Amino acid sequence: MEPVAVIGAGPFGLSTAAHLRARGIPVRVFGEPMVSWRANMPEGMLLKSTPAASNIDAPQPGHDLVDYCDAAGIPRLVTDEDIVPVETFVAYGEWFRQRLVPELERVRVVSVDRRADLRGFELKLDSGEVFTTRAVVVATGLSGLAHLPRELAVAAPDGPAPTGPVSHSSQLHDLSRFSGRELIVVGAGQSALETAALAAETGAQVRVVARGKRSVDFGAPPWQQPLLRPESPFGRAWSLWALTYYPHPYRHLPPAVRHFLVRRVLGPLGAWWLRDRFEGKVQVSEVARILRASGETAGRPALTVRTLGGRIEELSADHIVAATGYRVDLAAMDFLGHELRTRLAVSRGTPRLGAGFSSSVPGLYFTGLPAAASYGPVMRFVCGTEFASPRLVRHLAARYR
Numbered sequence: 288m289e290p291v292a293v294i295g296a297g298p299f300g301l302s303t304a305a306h307l308r309a310r311g312i313p314v315r316v317f318g319e320p321m322v323s324w325r326a327n328m329p330e331g332m333l334l335k336s337t338p339a340a341s342n343i344d345a346p347q348p349g350h351d352l353v354d355y356c357d358a359a360g361i362p363r364l365v366t367d368e369d370i371v372p373v374e375t376f377v378a379y380g381e382w383f384r385q386r387l388v389p390e391l392e393r394v395r396v397v398s399v400d401r402r403a404d405l406r407g408f409e410l411k412l413d414s415g416e417v418f419t420t421r422a423v424v425v426a427t428g429l430s431g432l433a434h435l436p437r438e439l440a441v442a443a444p445d446g447p448a449p450t451g452p453v454s455h456s457s458q459l460h461d462l463s464r465f466s467g468r469e470l471i472v473v474g475a476g477q478s479a480l481e482t483a484a485l486a487a488e489t490g491a492q493v494r495v496v497a498r499g500k501r502s503v504d505f506g507a508p509p510w511q512q513p514l515l516r517p518e519s520p521f522g523r524a525w526s527l528w529a530l531t532y533y534p535h536p537y538r539h540l541p542p543a544v545r546h547f548l549v550r551r552v553l554g555p556l557g558a559w560w561l562r563d564r565f566e567g568k569v570q571v572s573e574v575a576r577i578l579r580a581s582g583e584t585a586g587r588p589a590l591t592v593r594t595l596g597g598r599i600e601e602l603s604a605d606h607i608v609a610a611t612g613y614r615v616d617l618a619a620m621d622f623l624g625h626e627l628r629t630r631l632a633v634s635r636g637t638p639r640l641g642a643g644f645s646s647s648v649p650g651l652y653f654t655g656l657p658a659a660a661s662y663g664p665v666m667r668f669v670c671g672t673e674f675a676s677p678r679l680v681r682h683l684a685a686r687y688r
């Protein structure tokens with residue numbers, strides 16, 4: 288049997304590959320292990336997810352985060368009050384890979400096209416190799432999907448860059464480069480607030496600009512959450528519990544509801560432990576709207592904003608960071624061949640998935656972030672591997688064994 292191709296070596300790709308191997312299905316896995324966590328998140332970051340919500344799902348026991356802690360001889364990360372450093376999580380992913388996906392190929396998939404006889408796919412690798420397979424799992428996560436809103440993009444005609452006036456938060460790993468400088472961070476999500484706090488801690492003067500009144504807020508610590516609501520990896524709430532443990536019916540909801548929930552559930556909110564590191568150290572400007580950014584006003588980039596009181600103001604700094612998240616858009620997944628993309632059923636730029644994470648092109652599967660519009664917001668997080676991987680692999684095994 289031709290091996291199944293798994294494109295991606297982040298938590299979702301590694302988990303899917305481990306499940307395929309456990310079923311005896313030959314697999315080739317491509318990508319840089321845990322690269323989003325190593326290169327596209329700030330050094331010193333702490334995970335917002337609790338240890339229990341930071342397990343990469345494996346087909347056999349003994350591969351949770353706490354098992355890695357035991358194997359590495361470091362303090363166990365177990366309770367909701369234990370906070371996971373990104374460096375520990377990267378090392379956990381690498382340990383998981385070595386044990387369960389040892390044959391990972393650190394090459395890029397340049398293109399995926401359907402074979403002329405429509406019996407599977409042809410993949411080109413950046414090593415120059417071309418090979419064919421009956422099934423492909425796309426687990427490319429955040430790669431290439433960083434979102435820069437139009438009003439900020441105008442100030443970065445050559446694209447966002449840490450050396451230009453505007454960057455995207457995914458481009459900033461070492462925040463010490465901003466020490467002694469003034470920084471504006473646009474956004475109110477965990478990424479914005481943690482980037483701001485980390486930059487302030489390295490000696491930058493930081494202002495967060497966020498849209499809406501009381502848009503900058505932090506979650507309640509675990510010991511203050513209402514006990515009568517059910518527990519979920521994201522906190523105690525009926526909605527979070529349902530979306531985490533019962534994502535099955537999600538894809539049958541009306542498209543408008545699905546897309547709204549993916550955007551809004553678990554939306555902008557800082558982690559409980561970030562509040563003390565943020566308040567009093569980072570300035571906040573809550574505005575009605577950001578009208579535009581300009582590359583250089585008196586030598587510095589600036590934001591023109593409408594204040595909550597309706598005035599027009601200009602805020603300038605040495606650099607602007609857009610912590611404006613990621614947006615799934617099949618058009619940006621340029622390794623998928625043109626013909627393949629036109630064949631895919633889509634919903635607002637995202638693949639429309641059926642049972643078992645299968646797309647409308649037989650043999651082509653999506654997991655992780657690109658599956659969130661079909662299976663719900665939990666697919667944006669590592670704990671989504673628990674639902675996704677066994678189901679995807681069961682579906683695939685039944686058809687392509």
Ligand SMILES: Cc1cc2nc3c(=O)[nH]c(=O)nc-3n(C[C@H](O)[C@H](O)[C@H](O)COP(=O)(O)OP(=O)(O)OC[C@H]3O[C@@H](n4cnc5c(N)ncnc54)[C@H](O)[C@@H]3O)c2cc1C
Pocket residue numbers: 294295296297298299300301317318319320321322323324327328329333334335336340341394395396397426427428429430478622654655656666667668669670
């Ligand atoms: C700042 C920040 C903080 C976050 N914190 C948390 C958190 O605390 N908890 C949590 O659960 N989630 C968190 N997330 C979300 C988290 O990043 C995702 O849940 C997770 O990374 C998704 O894993 P993935 O395997 O789908 O993709 P990724 O981890 O993004 O991995 C993508 C993989 O695809 C590979 N790839 C891409 N294109 C190709 C190609 N053409 N050929 C070959 N390989 C390719 C890459 O090399 C990489 O291996 C955070 C996200 C951000 C941005």
